[in-house]
Amino acid sequence: MPSSTVENYLKHILLLSEGAQDLVSMGELAAALAVVPGTATTMIKALAREGYVAHQPRQGVSLTPSGRTVALSVLRKHRLVETFLVNVLKMDWASVHAEAEQLEHAISDEVLDRLDALLGYPATDPHGDPIPSRKGKLNFQVYASLATCALKQPLRIVRITEQTAEFLQFADQNNLLPGSTLSVTGRNLTAGLATIKTAGTRAQALSITAAGKILVEPLRR
Amino acid sequence: MPSSTVENYLKHILLLSEGAQDLVSMGELAAALAVVPGTATTMIKALAREGYVAHQPRQGVSLTPSGRTVALSVLRKHRLVETFLVNVLKMDWASVHAEAEQLEHAISDEVLDRLDALLGYPATDPHGDPIPSRKGKLNFQVYASLATCALKQPLRIVRITEQTAEFLQFADQNNLLPGSTLSVTGRNLTAGLATIKTAGTRAQALSITAAGKILVEPLRR
DNA sequence: CGCGCTATTTTGAGTAGTCAAAATAATTTA
DNA sequence: TAAATTATTTTGACTACTCAAAATAGCGCG
Ligand SMILES: [Mn+2]
Ligand SMILES: [Mn+2]
Ligand SMILES: [Mn+2]
Ligand SMILES: [Mn+2]
Numbered sequence: 001m002p003s004s005t006v007e008n009y010l011k012h013i014l015l016l017s018e019g020a021q022d023l024v025s026m027g028e029l030a031a032a033l034a035v036v037p038g039t040a041t042t043m044i045k046a047l048a049r050e051g052y053v054a055h056q057p058r059q060g061v062s063l064t065p066s067g068r069t070v071a072l073s074v075l076r077k078h079r080l081v082e083t084f085l086v087n088v089l090k091m092d093w094a095s096v097h098a099e100a101e102q103l104e105h106a107i108s109d110e111v112l113d114r115l116d117a118l119l120g121y122p123a124t125d126p127h128g129d130p131i132p133s134r135k136g137k138l139n140f141q142v143y144a145s146l147a148t149c150a151l152k153q154p155l156r157i158v159r160i161t162e163q164t165a166e167f168l169q170f171a172d173q174n175n176l177l178p179g180s181t182l183s184v185t186g187r188n189l190t191a192g193l194a195t196i197k198t199a200g201t202r203a204q205a206l207s208i209t210a211a212g213k214i215l216v217e218p219l220r221r
Numbered sequence: 222m223p224s225s226t227v228e229n230y231l232k233h234i235l236l237l238s239e240g241a242q243d244l245v246s247m248g249e250l251a252a253a254l255a256v257v258p259g260t261a262t263t264m265i266k267a268l269a270r271e272g273y274v275a276h277q278p279r280q281g282v283s284l285t286p287s288g289r290t291v292a293l294s295v296l297r298k299h300r301l302v303e304t305f306l307v308n309v310l311k312m313d314w315a316s317v318h319a320e321a322e323q324l325e326h327a328i329s330d331e332v333l334d335r336l337d338a339l340l341g342y343p344a345t346d347p348h349g350d351p352i353p354s355r356k357g358k359l360n361f362q363v364y365a366s367l368a369t370c371a372l373k374q375p376l377r378i379v380r381i382t383e384q385t386a387e388f389l390q391f392a393d394q395n396n397l398l399p400g401s402t403l404s405v406t407g408r409n410l411t412a413g414l415a416t417i418k419t420a421g422t423r424a425q426a427l428s429i430t431a432a433g434k435i436l437v438e439p440l441r442r
Numbered sequence: 443c444g445c446g447c448t449a450t451t452t453t454g455a456g457t458a459g460t461c462a463a464a465a466t467a468a469t470t471t472a
Numbered sequence: 473t474a475a476a477t478t479a480t481t482t483t484g485a486c487t488a489c490t491c492a493a494a495a496t497a498g499c500g501c502g
Contacts, residue, residue: 005489026450039490041451046488058450058497089335099329106327108320114310226459247480260460262481267458279467279480445502452495458488465482472475 002052004105007074008033009043010052011104013063014071018140023060069136076132077112078104079125084115086126093126094168127168128159128178128215146184146194146211154219156181162213171214175201181219184211223273225326228295229254230264231273232325234284235292239361244281290357297353298333299325300346305336307347314347315389348389349380349399349436367405367415367432375440377402383434392435396422402440405432 002010012032016024030040048055052067063071078100085096107115113134116122123139124130130139143158144150157178160171171177175198182198187208194211197203223231233253237245251261269276273288284292299321306317328336334355337343344360345351351360364379365371378399381392392398396419403419408429415432418424 003488027448035489036491037450038452038492043489045451085332089332089339091331091335095331099332102327102329103324106323108323110312110316111306111310111320114312118310224458248478256459257461258480259462259482264459266481443502446500448497448499450495450497453493455492456490458490460486460488462485463483465480467480468478470475470477472473 002070005043006047006052007070007105009040009047010063010067010071011074011078013053013061014068014075017062019142022062023056024062025060029061072132072136072138073109074104075138076134077107079129079131080112080115080119080122081107082125082127083119083122083131087119087122094165094172096126097163097165097168124159124178126178127161127163128157129161143215143217146196146206146214146216147187147208148212149184149216150218151184151187154181154183155216156219157214158217159215160213161215167210167213170210174198174204176214182216223291226264227268227273228291228326230261230268231284231288231292232295232299234274234282235289235296238283240363243283244277245283246281250282293353293357293359294330295325296359297355298328300350300352301333301336301340301343302328303346303348304340304343304352308340308343315386315393317347318384318386318389345380345399347399348382348384349378350382364436364438367417367427367435367437368408368429369433370405370437371439372405372408375402375404376437377440378435379438380436381434382436388431388434391431395419395425397435403437 009029012029013024016028016032026037026040026044029044030037033040035043044053044055044061047053047067048061051064052070053061053063055061081100081103082093082096085091085099086093091099116134122131130141132138146155149155157176157180159178160168160176162168176182180198182196184194185197185203186195187193189208192208194206194208195203196206196211230250233250234245237249237253247258247261247265250265251258254261256264265274265276265282268274268288269282272285273291274282274284276282302321302324303314303317306312306320307314312320337355343352351362353359367376370376378397378401380399381389381397383389397403401419403417405415406418406424407416408414410429413429415427415429416424417427417432
């Protein structure tokens with residue numbers, strides 16, 4: 001069985017390659033795991049020896065099928081645990097990420113299946129992140145963000161791509177949760193600002209950087 | 222924060238000194254943790270340096286107040302998690318011990334408090350083991366066992382003191398669960414057997430060793 | 443083409459936890 | 473009380489993971 005260190009490495013490689021090209025650089029991997037780059041290199045060489053990753057020296061690293069299986073299983077645990085903590089234990093959605101970071105390594109498949117059933121087989125976690133299926137299928141979908149979508153169109157928030165407690169608290173306070181509806185009334189790239197308007201509230205400004213972390217879909221029907 | 226290895230050492234010292242004299246020998250501690258005795262000695266010396274235990278060389282080890290606090294917190298997590306797994310997720314009571322062995326190190330106090338509330342602040346876990354309070358009070362009570370109680374008296378099972386899946390499965394199949402009522406009809410110390418009679422079933426034999434692991438209280442009222 | 447910047451890799455060292463086997467202490471037996 | 477048995481401790485070695493700092497490779501620019 002892979003240690004929780006190994007699980008964290010594999011999960012972060014998966015996360016960092018989501019959507020992007022397949023090779024993850026040592027620099028970004030080390031930063032994501034909060035270790036120095038040399039540590040990541042050493043570890044990746046060990047993981048390559050064990051068949052979890054393919055390492056292109058000085059280029060980057062990618063998951064093998066076996067590494068991807070482990071990574072998806074850990075990610076599934078992480079996101080189902082987050083959902084449990086928010087939906088059942090009513091915890092603050094900004095704090096559950098840190099909890100799940102530990103629990104994802106301690107939960108058995110048996111417990112996970114029962115949690116999944118208890119929750120009604122959810123497709124996404126509280127942040128809108130897709131939950132990999134038991135079989136290891138990750139429903140990857142490309143969405144526009146508040147930084148890239150069309151202006152003045154009714155939108156629904158589907159996902160917040162940023163796990164830090166600060167950002168999530170900010171989103172919560174401004175009613176920017178998955179499910180809420182809004183539209184972007186204007187955008188000023190020079191100033192780096194977007195103006196948004198949510199249902200019950202008045203217009204507010206948002207940095208383009210923050211806007212890019214909030215994914216939306218056009219409100220149809 | 223103590224590592225999960227340290228937590229396991231402290232928890233097992235607490236369990237092994239439950240009821241008995243205070244000093245736990247290196248031999249029994251090593252056996253409980255499935256390490257060789259030399260490893261336990263080395264580790265205990267480190268724990269003594271960190272103030273978690275008092276080590277009487279060649280005599281044994283006992284918890285300091287600080288070590289006891291940690292041990293009680295881990296034990297509380299263990300038993301509340303077991304209760305959650307059985308009562309909410311409807312897991313087999315024989316398998317939850319192994320699950321809790323991991324989860325006890327990954328659960329935060331915040332999550333634990335909410336779990337406690339969800340479960341209705343239970344006093345004991347599914348095996349009848351007392352759950353330490355948030356303040357660290359462990360309700361230790363001396364009970365008779367099926368090996369020591371009076372004969373022909375109506376009894377209620379209050380606790381099963383043995384965590385192995387085999388024994389718990391056996392107890393389950395013979396309806397020997399906390400709460401069930403029965404009486405001991407006879408005992409033959411020479412043959413090492415006890416005969417018991419539960420409500421709906423016919424009399425059955427039980428080894429004295431097994432009987433000693435089933436704690437009971439006289440059925441009053 | 444060669445110089446310099448940056449990311450990566452290598453090297454050397456340290457911590458936590460473990461085991462096998464030898465040394466030692468304590469206790470039991472004769 | 474001396475020898476034998478048993479439990480504990482010590483020693484030396486190993487794995488997993490980490491960092492600091494030095495070495496190296498791969499650019500991009502002049
Ligand atoms: Mn993690
Ligand atoms: Mn999430
Ligand atoms: Mn444990
Ligand atoms: Mn229990």
